[in-house]
Structure formats: structure tokens, C-alpha cells
Amino acid sequence: MTRLKPPVDGLLTSEPDAATTSAPAKGDALQRLASLLAVDLAATNAAIIARMASEVELIPQLAAHLIAAGGKRLRPLLTLASARLCGYRGERHVRLAACVEFIHTATLLHDDVVDESDLRRGLASANAVFGNKASVLVGDFLFARAFELMVADGSLEVLRILCNASATIAEGEVLQLSTQNDLGTDIPRYFKVIEGKTAALFAAACEVGAVVAQRDAATCAALSAYGSALGMAFQLVDDALDYAADQDELGKTVGDDFREGKLTYPVLIAYADGDAQERRFWQRTIEAGEQTEVDLKTAFDLIARHDAIGRTIARAHSFALEAKAALAPLPDDPVRGLMMEAADYAVSRRR
């Protein structure tokens, strides 16, 4: 945990501090980016609410549960920022940012679906209010709605990028399911999972901003590469925070990944470097899913023993460098500066 920076103020919840734009280490780059793009972001929120409407009441009800409650809007923010960085001056990026958020929300809803085995283990968490079936169907509605919006926008290139990302997300999620609880999963395979489930939509969200601004292939590819590396960094830090952060600072409960038997980067490291007894611990708790109350404490200890948090953060850091390098060829600009800082923030954040 030594590499983690001190806690920072709430993300997008407190007032942005315009005076601190030159202080990347403070970690509020996303907040300042949201502030810089506040008009676009407000228009995106309005588009999201408007297009969630359906005469079938359960749909806006459940969708609002996730969307209107106000998430970080990280992915749509990337679309807005990329479009702005590429000099776009129209309105299409707002609608496409809404599409990106719909796709993200749909995947969250589908991720909420649990199996009987999860229920037995007491994990009927997120979809407890509405149930599996509602999560699936409302997610489907949001997916379809996202594609309707894209069709209305009329760019086959945008459609291609976001369809492709959707297929990649699904493949990543299926791969995660196939490797779940399997400590034999290697790092490349794990990276393939998070490339799918996280990085693909980050990459697409950024690329769409360049496409809408009609920039050349190299610029589109640069923004896609930035988004992909940023997504990898975010996911790795998410993995780390689940074993590292103080519970009251985190949106999610610390230890969730452990309790769900999720294979994440810190666990793969601790398992790979663990002795026979340690491996038996992970086999019992993660593979077999047999956990008692003291196991979380042991897991934290083993993670610390192998510096698995520090090593996870270090890996995230190198992705952040990749992300920044991808933006280097683009012209210097306040948006580019904040996007680069966002990559640092992805690593330094405590929540």
C-alpha cells in the first residue's frame, strides 16, 4: 500500500477547484475535466434521462436506479473530452456520449445477474431489489436504445466501433466467467479479461470522439490507445483498492472481490509467489469458495506479504504512461493536459 497517494476529495461530488489545474498529483483531474466540459456533460445527462423513457414503467424505474442516481459518467466524459480535443464543435458527441453510458449501464445490469451458486453463497447483492430477470431485460432495452441512438446519428463508423466494443465486452465477461475461481489463470489471460470487460469501452468511448470530429486514422487510433490503456489502469487500481482502501472511503465494500471469489491481479500475484500453505489458502477461499470470517484478514496479510498491491499499482502506472504517450502526438491543449492527468489520477486515486 506504500505506493498509494493520500486520499483525495470526492470525485465529481464536490465543487471543482479551478485554481489547481496545474497540480496533477492532487488527483482531481476528472473533476476538472468534468468542470471544463460542464455544458456538454449537462446536455449528456439530459439526453440520458430523456432516452431512458418508456411507457413500460419498470424500465425508467430500474434504469434510474443506476443511471439517474448519478454515476461518475467517466466513459461519456471521455467521449466528450476526445471530441473537444479533436476540435469538434457540433452536437453529435453529446448523443454518442449518452450511448456510451447506456452500453456501460447495460453491462452493469447484466453483471448483476447471479447464479444459484452465488445465491447459496449469499451474494444476491445488487439486483436484490428487482431480480435477475429485470436486470437482464432492462439491460437489453438500454443496449437496444443505445443502438437506436447511434442509428439516428447515422455514422456507420461509430456503429462499427461501438458494436465491436460490445462484442468484445461480452467476450471478456464470458472469459471471466470461464476463468472464475480458477487459480490456474495466467496473467495474459487475465489481461484479456479486463481488456474486454473494461478497456474496450474506454477505448471505444475515446475513439468515437475522434471519429465524430472526422479526424484521420492515426488520431482515431491514438485516442483508442489512450482509452484502452486508461481502462487497464483503472481496472487494475480497482482490483488493488478492493484489498487496500479504507472501507468508508470506498464506494464498494472492501473485500467484495475476495468474498465473491473473484480472481484479480493482486490475488494472481500472491498465489504465484505464495508457498504451499498460502496456495492452499487461496485454493480453499477462491477456488472452492469456502470462507470463514477470519479469512479476509488472512487474505489482506498474504496480499501485503507479497507487496501485491504495490505491484498491481506499478502495473497500472505503466499503463498510465502508455496512455499519456498515446496522446503525445496530439496538439497541446487544456483538454489534452487534463486527459493526461486523468491517467495519473487513475493510479493515484484512493476510491
Added chain:
Amino acid sequence: MTRLKPPVDGLLTSEPDAATTSAPAKGDALQRLASLLAVDLAATNAAIIARMASEVELIPQLAAHLIAAGGKRLRPLLTLASARLCGYRGERHVRLAACVEFIHTATLLHDDVVDESDLRRGLASANAVFGNKASVLVGDFLFARAFELMVADGSLEVLRILCNASATIAEGEVLQLSTQNDLGTDIPRYFKVIEGKTAALFAAACEVGAVVAQRDAATCAALSAYGSALGMAFQLVDDALDYAADQDELGKTVGDDFREGKLTYPVLIAYADGDAQERRFWQRTIEAGEQTEVDLKTAFDLIARHDAIGRTIARAHSFALEAKAALAPLPDDPVRGLMMEAADYAVSRRR
């Protein structure tokens, strides 16, 4: 059950009988349509198998479970038939027919997802092998793959039609979920459910065939109307067969809808016309989901007492007439003849 025609030969399983093309009452119109379009249908099957591929093994594995096992291919057949009827001579309809089947299969997979309450009632049927989560994620993959195929095809009009159908399907399914076990559901609301969950994709499948052939708006609308009415007829007869058919003739087990507490047209009729005691029976078995072994027999008796099967079939019959009327303005053609016969077959079939 008096309105049901005698049993017919297996659908798409035995050899087509070319000599009987003028005998609509025999009910093998779909088989003959498949035979007439055998080359296109084989190409569609090949496209389906090819595009199901993924290096994530669980995907083709689970998809094959539903697709390659060889369903009726009813919806893609409608796309192929409509395109042919509209004089289309290219290859695009094959790929779009595969898209239609992918969307259908994705909805089937998502329909397999069960809630904890279903599990308690012992209904973990179709997804028992792979689980909820796999059904959701592989369904998502197929949806995304379908849209990728459409993007590759390049018609925004086709994309608009199938995105819109997908949103309508999801809305219909959510509405069904909202009205599940609710005997207060009225007929218009029930029709809205089946328009969404069944008729929308039938309509879109047909309309896409006309669009690909670049026919005028009136022709596209006529084929959409045909598909929609045909879908309504099919769904109503499905509802009827669940209470009417002999078990060994049916793909699905008779009484499934009853055991799952599904509100279908025959039940709504029997409930609306039932006396106080009968209503209490439906309230207990359908609304409260409390069933004993003798209840299915009682349900059959009550359905018969109110001629609910006959009245369901009669309603399906009027949709079949609508379907045929929609095709009337189109030029006479063997394909049009078989599509009209298919509407009759939708009503007369026993499985």
C-alpha cells in the same frame, strides 16, 4: 380443442412433398417454403455457424446448444422469403437472416434467466447446464455480433428496423415481467406483451427482406404488417397448444406455461368468464404460484369449460387473415402463396 386440425407431419424434419403445394390445409407450408429456399437457408446456416465463432470457448459451445442444434429457423426463413418475394437477387439477405436468428437466439438465452423465486419453485429448466450468467453473457455476445453483421452490411435502414425491434422486444419482455402472475392484466395489455416479445421480430424479419430489395415504403409496410400478424397468430397458437396438444407431439412439455404461472390468452379468457370458485383456483395457482399435482388437470378442465382454446385459436385465425390480407397487394408468386399458407399453418398446426 374442436377447432384444431388433425396432427401434421414434422415441421422441417421430413422430406418436403412438392406435389402438395396447393393444399394449405395440410399445414406444411413452412416446410415447403424452406424447401423452395433451401439454397438460401443452407447459406444462412453456414453464416450462422461461421459468425458464432469466438476464441472464448464457452460462446460457440453455448450458442451451438441453441443454434446449431437446429431450430425451426422460422424468422430467418421469413427474411429470405420476403427478399425473394420482392425480387431480390443478391446475397445480403443471407447475412441479414443470420442477424435475425442471432437476435432471436439472444432473446431465448435471456429468457432462460431465472430468478431466485423460480428456483424455489423448481423451474431452473433451460439454463440448468450453463447457468444464468452464461446465458446472459453469451446472449449479449450474439446481440453484439448481430449488430456487427448489420454494420458490415451497411444499411442504416436495416439497422434502424432491427434496433427498433430489439428495443420493442425488450420492452415487451419487461412488460410481461411486470404483469406476470397478475390476473388483472387485460387483453390489450396482453397483446402489447406478445406484440413485443414475438410479433416485433417477425415484422422486422419480413420488412428487412423488402428493404434489402429496395422496394417502396408501401411494400415494406405490407411485409412488416404480414410479419406482425403472423407473429401474433403463432404466439396465440403457442399459448393454446400448451393447454391443448398431446405431450408427445409437442417440442415443449404441455402445461409448462401453467406450471410457470404464465399469464396467457386461454387463462385470461377462462379467468374473465370464470365464477368465483374458478377465479380462486387461478388466483391460487397462477397469482400465488401454489400448485399441487391435480391442479393441471383442473386447469385443463376449466380451459375446456370456457372453450378458451377454441377462442384463442379463433383470435389467431383472425390475425392469420390479417397477415394474408397484407400480402394481397403484392404480385402473385409461389413464395407469396406459401407465405399465405404459412399464415394458415400458424393456426392449424399441432406443434
